[in-house]
Structures are given as C-alpha cells and as structure tokens.
Amino acid sequence: MTPRMRKLLEFTLDNLVWFMLVFVLAVFSALIPNYFQLGIFANIIEASSVLGVMSIGLALVIIAGHMDLSVESVAALSAMAVGILFCSAGIGLGIKLTPAWLAVPVSLALALAVGGLIGLFNGWLIVKVKMNAFIITLASYIWVRGIVLAVSGGRSAQDLAPAIRWFAIQRFIGLPLTAWIAILCFVLFSVIMAKTPFGRHLVMIGGNETATYRAGIRVTRYLILAFVLAGAIAGLSGWLLAIRTSGATANLGIGLLFNAFAAVVIGGVSLKGGVGALPGVYAGVLLLSAINTAINLMGLPAVYTQVIHGFLVLAAVLLDTFKTRLRQKLA
C-alpha cells in the first residue's frame, strides 16, 4: 500500500463519523418529507445539548483508559439539587436570591460541585484504592440514583426560577443558549485534549499507563482529575437538563447513559482507551439526535426508539472492533 493511500484510509477511519453524519442527513433529507429545513437542523443541535455535554465527560475518562457508568445518575442528582432549591412548585423550595440573576452562578456552581464530588469519590476509589472502574461506577450509578429518589420522595420539582430558565428561552443565531453552552464545551475540551499537555498526557495514559508512569507523569493525579472532570461535566449536563425540563423528576435522564456510550463509541473513541477525539464525539451525538428526529418525523411509535438505540450501540461496538482490526492490518 502506498503511503498516500494509507494516509487517505487513516483519515477516513479517523473521521468516519462525520461522513456517516453527512450521509445520514442526506438520506433523511431525501426520503423523509419536511426533514430538510433549517428548523429541523437547529432542533437536532438543540436536542443534543444535554447528551453532548455528558458525552464529553464520559469520553475523557474512556480516552484515559477507564470507564464511568455513573454520569447519568450524577446528572440526575445535580438536576434534582438545582430543582429542589430553585423551583417554586412541587417539592421545590423556591429559594429567592437578590438580585435574581445570582441564581444562575449559584445553581451552576452547585451542579458542578455535586458532580465533581461524586467524581472525586469514584476517582479516589478507582485510582488510589485500585478498585475496578466498572464496578465502582456501576455502584455509583445505582446509589446516586437512589439518593435522587430518596431526596425527592419520588415526586418532582417544577417551575424553575425564570433567571435560570432564561438560558433555554434566549436564542442566539437561531439556537437557544443551552445549545451554545454544549458547543462551547466541545470546542473548549477539544482544544484542551488536542493542544495542551494535560490532554496529551491523558491520551498517553490511555495508551500505555506504565510508560507514562515511568516517564514521571503523575498518572494518579491525572486520572483522579479525569474522574472529577467527568463528574463535574455530568453535573453541568444535569444543570442543562433541569433548565430544559424546567425542573426535575425522580426518573430524569434515565437511558442517557447508553446514548452517551453510543455517541462516544460511534464518535470514534475506542473502549480500549487512548484513541479518539472530541469533535468526533460531537458528530456521534448529532448523528443520534438526527436519527431520533427522523423517528419522530416518520411518526414511528416512540416505543421503538429504545430498540433502535440498542441496535445503534451494538452497531457502534461492532464498528469499533472492525476499525481496530483494519488499523492492525494497516500497521
């Protein structure tokens, strides 16, 4: 194989998800009436903001060679914390701050702190006590959701403070601010992962932890930080979720974890760690959202979405295996 062909093939493999996204959008636009509209595309981006933000945190941890199953429950707990404090109906306490806009930074800080603390707990157990990431975060997935149920008593909080709701209503170039927050996060973390020593070290840790340890990189600190970031980012997605639904319910966000996994894997992040980049993950998120929108527009019963998502996860993992094999042949 000539070097040029190899380069071309590698470029295709690296950006496969973007090609898939364009292909899927083209097919849907051609086949589904009313799909090809700016409003629909804006809707695809808007609907993917919560999932998108959550996927960033998950991707960081997976790229560093680990796993975090707790992101969905963490997001729910952050959303519930914000909901209980700043909602005025249901179980909401309706706390009023003066000036009213102060509720924005306070609620955001609360959501980030809740997520970051759970991330720290996960990270400490996994990295310092050296327990298995899968089991620890599975446990967190369960107990954090348990806390959501316990503090809410199974009831919900409604009517989020208008100052916070503002982010869902206010639009900039046709997109609500919540979507811009997601896009901003993707740009920010893409730059961090690709251009800074921190990102480079995370990728290298995911590739060969022993080598990075021998090279004097503080692996423990980096990995714990990755878990804290994943938690805090999940907290941010919970904050967005509370804004989107103007409150919080006990079963908020159930099923998001598997969508996030699907997005991350479809986006080209290998579950073995060390491979993948965040722009691809965003394309994966958009791809899922595009498919959801298509299902809605075609009027398929919503009960089928779960089946389709399940098969998407399966397809994503198959794709991952296939790509790994192809790369080995290239090597």
Add this chain to the structure above:
Amino acid sequence: MREPLLVLDNIRKNYGAIEALKGVSFSIGKGEVVALLGDNGAGKSTLVKIISGGLEPTSGRMIFEGQDYVARSPAEAKAAHIETVYQDLSLCTNVDVVANFFMGRELTRRVMGIPFLDERAMEAVVAKALANAGTRIPSLRTKVEHLSGGQRQAIELNRFVHWGGKLVLLDEPFAALGVEQTRRGLDMIRQVADQGIGVIIITHIMQQAFQVADRIVVIRQGVVAGDVERSKTSPDAVIEMITGQNLAGAGAAGGMGAVESPA
C-alpha cells in the same frame, strides 16, 4: 579502573520472610557496559527496580556519582538521570514519535497563562536529535504503533541520551528483534556507552552479552555469583556461574571487585 558511576553496597531486599536479595554489591563505571545475567527468580528484576525506582532496598546503600542515592519512584530515578528501557513498556504507541520523545517534558507556549503544546519546536528538536544519532525514521508524525521494533528502541535510547541520561538499564532489549536490528541495536549501545553513559543490560542471551558487554555480573539466589571482565571469561564459565555448578566465582555476600574466571 574507570571512574565509578554507581556503586551498590550490600543491597538486601526482603519480601516478608523471603529474601530476594541477600547482599548484592557491584559497581559500574562511566561508559561501561555491564551485562547482568541470572536465572529466572535470581533477583535480577528486583535489583533493576531498586536501581531504577519503584522498590526501596531493605538495607544497604547505593552511591551514584559519589553521593547517596535512593529512588522511591521512577520519577526520582529519572531526576537523577537513571532510567530503564523496558521492552515495549516505555513508549505510548498510540501517539506519534514527537509526543513520545517529549513524554512528560513537553515544550509549551503560554497563551494567556495557559500552556499550549509547541509542536513545531518539539518536532525540530526531535529531528535534530535523531539525525545526530544517525537514526532514520520516515515521518516524526507517524504513530509509534506503525514503527518496527528496532525503530522503537532507537527512539527510546535517543530519548534517553538527549535528556542527559547517565545510566541506562536495558531489560531484554533484543527479545523481539531480528538479526539485523539486533546488530544495529548493539552498535547503538556501544555508541551510547562511548559518550560516557553507563549501560546495564539484562539479558538471557549469552551471545549478546559477550558481543557488547565490558563486564559480566551474574546474580544467583540473591547474591553476586560472579563479576568478571568479558575478556577473561567464556560463555561456558558464565553458564556455570548462573546454574551454580561451579562455585569458584561465587563471591561471599558483599564481595566486591572482579573475580577471576574459573579455570
């Protein structure tokens, strides 16, 4: 006698009731290549970890360049310019040559206080270092997983030399290499040693030890069973030291200096 670089004095290591090392003493000079031989379980890897960081000796001391030396972690050893090159353990194959060369020491440019990787400057440094060493790698932006075993080793050794390394430990450096690559690897070791760097090679392959080493140190059952100059011994004699059939070379625990080869 060369100027000693690292001196090990009566190093012991116990794991609970098990004595892995029962008092190991030897020294290595600047620019000297020492082959460390021994059967499985003789205590070689324990010794390597004590020198290159990660294990602390139970007792005994090490003197590196005339000063007391203990490495609690690989990072500490590295700060003292001592490093181990493990087969395939020291490179991240998922990133390119430049990233590996600068692993943990990235050059950065600060933009508004935030450090950004200075890729262009790093690539220039790597290109120069590899060119000086006569190593040719098609593209420095190739991921290391696409490179051959010989090229990987060249990257590791060049990286070590470039960062001012003084003592390098090579653990089974040629286990996965072909004949031609091994020959080039041995040449490279000679070249590295000629710059005044101490080289300790851990190997099972007698032929390689005799090709490149100045001195051969045999570890058996946690003690130095032989410490001989290459020119004064033979592969058969060394094998006898390793297996313990002939105890003529087995110095007492704590014995130092060259021992005559068994007749």
